[in-house]
Amino acid sequence: MNNSVKTALIIGGGMAGMEAASKIGSAGYNAILLEKEDHLGGIMKQLYGSFPRWDNPQELVGQKVKIVEENPNVTVKINTTVKSVQKKDESFLVELSSNEQVEIDAVVLATGFGFFDTSEYGEYGHGSFDNVYTALEFEGKLKEMESWDKKDLPQVVAFFKCVGSRDRSKGYPYCSKICCMFTAKEAGLMKDINPDAKCFVFYMDYRAAGKEYEEFVRSVIEDKHVRYVRGRPAKVLPENGKLMIRAEDTLMGVPVEVAADMIVLANAMIPSEATKELAQLFGAKTDQYGFIDYIPGHPTQTGDRVFFAGGCGFPVESLGAQYQGAAAAADVIALLNQD
């Protein structure tokens, strides 16, 4: 770290934060990257597969971590959070959980998103029935399944989309944007691990707005033979050791049932607690849900010398998080250049 140049603080070591830190570092400014866990990588690090190109997420994270760690201007602080913030004229005095105090000239919030608490959806039985998992839990399960005996693998796996998303009654009327894609990915990966498994995806519509996304979902349906059933499941009941799912096939207008061995819930993405706290500490603008909001005309800026990137603004896929990280870095660099 060079004491004569300006410093930016990046909070959150996921794809967005790492991208922002490495770019700010490459521009010659000091970048301090805070991560509350003991490793970099965020959500991406917990994933088994990626869309739309089936790349190995561990490799993608590994490449990014290497870039960050090799950058002499980036200081990574793991197991570290922000304790308090004091605003000075054109800088912030930030006290870290390590009791260290740093003076910074700009901050990038990249704290990622949190997940909707599935206990609000008691009808799906997450937490009370065995073999009901959230999408993120299922990514870990997929990893485990690699080493399972074929006879132990689930034969029928059902995926529920919009668990919490697009639900006004629970306070989340928005679409979480990426569940359609990762659900297709997880169903496809399940078929790769056990080609004999039957995968059903319950959906209201699939939203595949992105480069190669529509083709990705179609390939999961047409080449991997995942069956999409249109309708939002109404309830899950255990029956003879299986999980009986009741829904309407809204394309036929008839009630349908599916007996599944395993159910995967694509629960909504919501603002994380850390995002809400930090927004308050740094005086960042937030929207009605608690996601970081932008200043009109400045898509990466949310306050005076406060920028943001990635899932803390709204759910975003890894590539989008990197775009946003790079964009926030550009804004930080431009600001520090003017000082």
Place this chain on the structure above:
Amino acid sequence: MLNTEDFYHVWRIDQTSSLLREEIKEYCHTNIEMCLECGKCSGGCSNAHIFDITPRKIIQLIKIGEEAKLLKMDALWSCVACQLCVDRCPSSINIPRIMDYLREKAYKQNIPSTRPNVELFHELMLGNIKKFGRVPEALLSVEFNIKSKQYTKDAEMGMKMFFKGKLNPIPARVKDIQMVRRMFRNIPAQREG
């Protein structure tokens, strides 16, 4: 004909594919997994207003594997194979070919058509093709109207057409009728046709 009662039950979906779907893939060269469920087929269908099951729903029933329902539906016999559905389908799903396949299947299984005299017309028409290599309209309509006991049905129109020289009472034959007969011999013996 399908009744409302045919839909009064919970439909169990336990397969991601169905035997019928595989047959259709093989014989109709159409993959119904490509269906986008957009309903453009039903929207453009020239007869959808008199269909008990519209084209989009027919594809859905194939997905679920409800063969029994498909073979007794009325739409099978009110479809006029105008090809608008396949023409407009963004995935080029050949619904008329599927309808043909289902009709043949119903016919072979002796499932009665829901519209009158369909089998009679089918048999007479194929019989004529076998005999002459083409369809002589005058002969076919006389034969059909007598056998279906509709003696005066087309009489007036037929006379007008005859006097204008639009209807030839003597059936024409194709040049190489032996070729047509060979074609019929090569088709494995089934219930007429």
